[in-house]
Amino acid sequence: MRRSAALLIAGALTLTAAACSSSSDGGAKPTNGKVTISIDCAPPKSRPTQRKQWADDIAAFEKLHPNITVKSIDTFPCETPELFTAALKGGTEPNVFYTYFTDKQQVLDAGQAADITKYVTSENLPVKDDIMSSVWDTQKSGGKIYGIPRTNYTMGMIINRKLFQKAGLNPDQPPQTWAEVEADAKKIAALGKGIAGYGDYSAGNNGGWHFTAEIYAQGGRMVSDDGTKAAFNNPQGLAVLQNLHKLRFDDNVMGSTQLYKWGDLQKQMAAGKLGMYIAAPDDITYMVQSLGAHYEDFGMGPVPGQSAPGVGTLTGGDDYMFNVKDTPEQIKAGIQLLSYLWLTEGQGQQYNYPRSKSSGQAVGLPQPQLFQGATATKDAQLKAANATMSVQAFEPFVKANVPGVTEPGNAQAIYKILDTTMASALTSRNADLKKLLDTAEQQVNQVLANAQ
Amino acid sequence: MAVATASSGTDAPPARAADRAGALRRSVQRNLTAHGFLIGAVLCFACFQWYPMVREVIMSFQKAKAGRTTWVGLHNLDQIVHDPSFWPAWRNTAEFTGLALLFGFALPFVTAVVMNELRHARGYLRILVYLPVMLPPVSSLLLFKYLYNPEYGPINRSLQLLHLPTSGWLQSPDMAMLAVVVASTWMNMGSATLIYLAALQNIPGELYEAAELDGAGLLRRVWHVTIPQTRLVLSLMLMLQIVATMQVFVEPFILTNGGQGVEGSTTTVVYLIYQYAFNFSNYGAACALGLLLLLVLAGFSVIYVRLNRRLES
Numbered sequence: 001m002r003r004s005a006a007l008l009i010a011g012a013l014t015l016t017a018a019a020c021s022s023s024s025d026g027g028a029k030p031t032n033g034k035v036t037i038s039i040d041c042a043p044p045k046s047r048p049t050q051r052k053q054w055a056d057d058i059a060a061f062e063k064l065h066p067n068i069t070v071k072s073i074d075t076f077p078c079e080t081p082e083l084f085t086a087a088l089k090g091g092t093e094p095n096v097f098y099t100y101f102t103d104k105q106q107v108l109d110a111g112q113a114a115d116i117t118k119y120v121t122s123e124n125l126p127v128k129d130d131i132m133s134s135v136w137d138t139q140k141s142g143g144k145i146y147g148i149p150r151t152n153y154t155m156g157m158i159i160n161r162k163l164f165q166k167a168g169l170n171p172d173q174p175p176q177t178w179a180e181v182e183a184d185a186k187k188i189a190a191l192g193k194g195i196a197g198y199g200d201y202s203a204g205n206n207g208g209w210h211f212t213a214e215i216y217a218q219g220g221r222m223v224s225d226d227g228t229k230a231a232f233n234n235p236q237g238l239a240v241l242q243n244l245h246k247l248r249f250d251d252n253v254m255g256s257t258q259l260y261k262w263g264d265l266q267k268q269m270a271a272g273k274l275g276m277y278i279a280a281p282d283d284i285t286y287m288v289q290s291l292g293a294h295y296e297d298f299g300m301g302p303v304p305g306q307s308a309p310g311v312g313t314l315t316g317g318d319d320y321m322f323n324v325k326d327t328p329e330q331i332k333a334g335i336q337l338l339s340y341l342w343l344t345e346g347q348g349q350q351y352n353y354p355r356s357k358s359s360g361q362a363v364g365l366p367q368p369q370l371f372q373g374a375t376a377t378k379d380a381q382l383k384a385a386n387a388t389m390s391v392q393a394f395e396p397f398v399k400a401n402v403p404g405v406t407e408p409g410n411a412q413a414i415y416k417i418l419d420t421t422m423a424s425a426l427t428s429r430n431a432d433l434k435k436l437l438d439t440a441e442q443q444v445n446q447v448l449a450n451a452q
Numbered sequence: 453m454a455v456a457t458a459s460s461g462t463d464a465p466p467a468r469a470a471d472r473a474g475a476l477r478r479s480v481q482r483n484l485t486a487h488g489f490l491i492g493a494v495l496c497f498a499c500f501q502w503y504p505m506v507r508e509v510i511m512s513f514q515k516a517k518a519g520r521t522t523w524v525g526l527h528n529l530d531q532i533v534h535d536p537s538f539w540p541a542w543r544n545t546a547e548f549t550g551l552a553l554l555f556g557f558a559l560p561f562v563t564a565v566v567m568n569e570l571r572h573a574r575g576y577l578r579i580l581v582y583l584p585v586m587l588p589p590v591s592s593l594l595l596f597k598y599l600y601n602p603e604y605g606p607i608n609r610s611l612q613l614l615h616l617p618t619s620g621w622l623q624s625p626d627m628a629m630l631a632v633v634v635a636s637t638w639m640n641m642g643s644a645t646l647i648y649l650a651a652l653q654n655i656p657g658e659l660y661e662a663a664e665l666d667g668a669g670l671l672r673r674v675w676h677v678t679i680p681q682t683r684l685v686l687s688l689m690l691m692l693q694i695v696a697t698m699q700v701f702v703e704p705f706i707l708t709n710g711g712q713g714v715e716g717s718t719t720t721v722v723y724l725i726y727q728y729a730f731n732f733s734n735y736g737a738a739c740a741l742g743l744l745l746l747l748v749l750a751g752f753s754v755i756y757v758r759l760n761r762r763l764e765s
Contacts, residue, residue, distance in 0.1 A: 081730050081731065082730045085729065085730050085733050088733070089735060106733045108518060109516065109517050109518060109519075109733065110516065110519060110733070111516075111518050111519010111520065112519065194603070194604075203708065203709035203710040203712070204709055204710035205710065205731065255603055256602045256603050256620070257601055257602055257603045257623075258623055259622065259623055259708055259709045259710075259713075259714070260709065261709045261710055264709070324519070410732075412731040412732060413731070413732050416712065416727060416731065417536070419710070419712055420712060420714070420715055420716050423623075423712070423713075423714045423715070424714060424715055427620060427623045427624070427714050428714070442536070443536040443537075446534060446535070446536055447535075447536075450531045450534060450535070
């Protein structure tokens with residue numbers, strides 16, 4: 001009996017090990033004209049409304065395309081860096097997998113991206129020509145297309161309208177320059193009760209990310225055009241640090257706790273303890289859906305510049321890429337699915353505004369900004385007709401229309417270095433800001449040299 | 453002997469060969485259960501310990517680009533050595549290890565000696581000391597993060613009440629590592645204390661009685677009886693603590709919201725490995741640094757084994 005049990009255990013473990021060692025084939029292969037595709041980033045069970053809408057959309061798509069079977073994989077958040085890089089290394093991504101715009105090079109380096117150029121046709125993706133060329137650029141490498149965009153954003157200044165009103169400020173006129181940020185932040189911080197006028201990041205690589213957004217607004221860049229040298233150690237870079245250092249130590253409007261990363265400022269904002277911070281519009285969705293805030297509490301202005309609204313702002317977004325092992329049929333089916341789910345006016349996850357409105361979801365945020373031409377016009381009309389919030393609250397942001405600038409290559413390695421710079425500027429009263437930039441420049445140059 | 457017998461078996465008559473085959477079969481059958489149970493453990497170790505270690509060594513000499521893996525010799529090592537964070541990370545790791553030994557090695561031992569001397573409430577104290585170990589590390593660290601908060605943390609508030617100077621703690625490059633060590637010591641000292649206590653309780657009482665008769669006070673008894681009698685446990689714990697503390701990651705990662713700290717004051721070697729692998733997707737560099745850390749820790753192990761042999765002889 002003992003021997004049988006041992007053999008059973010050994011057998012089971014052997015089978016498990018064998019199962020572990022077999023690599024994924026990237027999903028089922030098409031048979032007899034039928035094709036099965038797997039796609040991730042389906043809403044998890046903890047979001048029942050969105051999950052049901054996803055299931056409804058998939059069922060409707062399968063009805064329209066009887067030869068296609070969709071296997072949904074629910075993930076939240078849609079991408080966890082550790083799991084994502086491990087999946088790339090192991091080649092275990094689904095057929096159609098979620099990525100950020102900035103992941104493209106990583107996926108290409110891992111050899112996991114399928115070239116989908118010849119399948120991106122008006123037949124598979126009817127809005128193909130109405131997607132802005134700047135968005136398509138983010139999906140290309142060497143002239144080939146590797147992804148289908150899902151959403152995009154540009155960064156601006158999110159304000160807490162309630163605190164603006166309490167402080168006697170006009171919430172329909174968010175600050176446009178750093179001098180105005182300073183003046184407004186002082187009045188908000190004067191409300192007391194631990195309320196900060198302005199907040200910024202300095203940890204988790206988010207400090208470097210925001211430094212980038214703020215230097216773009218000043219007209220600066222992080223790296224040279226050829227990507228081989230740091231380009232932020234100049235008056236624009238210094239102005240970014242001086243603005244923050246002044247807000248933190250001279251004006252004392254940022255609180256003394258720093259080392260914030262993504263998620264920290266949102267909690268403060270949702271709790272009514274923060275007046276403003278730089279972010280993308282979808283932060284508002286997060287604060288409403290996950291932190292119990294209300295859409296009417298927020299508004300947005302452009303990212304501030306030194307003497308006028310910013311001349312550039314950081315742009316980013318997310319997309320879906322295709323497993324290098326996908327068959328042509330799977331790629332075609334995947335593009336058709338993404339078109340249905342994310343890129344068709346009046347339907348799917350993103351543009352079925354009446355459904356979103358009836359289920360209490362956000363309609364009216366100035367995001368995504370994927371389209372141009374007729375599709376963009378139609379989208380604006382449908383959005384305004386179904387808005388669940390005051391579209392007026394975002395007008396200063398939309399009207400400023402600050403041009404987007406993409407993130408630099410080797411973004412995370414650069415952000416890591418600038419995190420330290422931001423942290424020092426925000427925690428040390430006597431910080432030598434020029435010296436901080438000198439050090440960061442030297443370190444970024446080393447990182448860029450190593451990456452060549 | 454067995455080898456000689458087996459090798460001569462090729463020339464043996466058929467009957468003897470059959471006997472031997474039967475003996476072998478019986479031997480295999482007799483040990484089948486043991487082998488069956490063993491194979492599971494061996495497979496687990498092979499899949500999840502030995503294979504990754506071998507892969508790490510291989511990958512530290514490779515680079516993956518556009519799906520193609522190429523041998524790059526010492527390029528990864530060269531890259532990590534020229535990373536501006538490389539030497540600060542080793543310095544910070546050494547600082548953490550030094551401070552952690554100062555607190556985390558001495559404090560549990562002193563606590564164990566005191567508990568051993570106590571006559572009452574021993575069980576209660578043991579639970580009290582071990583309680584932090586039972587808390588999930590992330591919970592403990594979030595608690596410390598709250599305690600260290602410069603605005604509303606109880607530590608600074610208490611200092612303010614006493615009109616003493618406050619600190620930025622985790623936000624101060626001078627205090628950050630010390631703050632991390634204090635949190636780490638509180639979280640982990642329970643296990644070490646109980647191990648020391650067990651070792652102390654194995655010391656024969658006659659030795660203390662003899663020392664007392666000779667007029668030895670508490671400190672002399674600790675120095676001349678307790679420490680020599682627990683020498684082996686102490687040296688083993690010292691080695692284990694060096695190996696564990698040099699791999700510090702979770703504490704700074706949670707406490708400083710990402711691991712770097714102000715001016716990189718809490719960037720450790722393992723945090724750099726994590727950054728290479730999961731932020732920069734540079735597995736080659738991550739493996740090279742991991743290999744370097746392995747070699748350093750192996751060096752400590754060799755020193756430990758040699759010291760131990762010398763002590764035993």
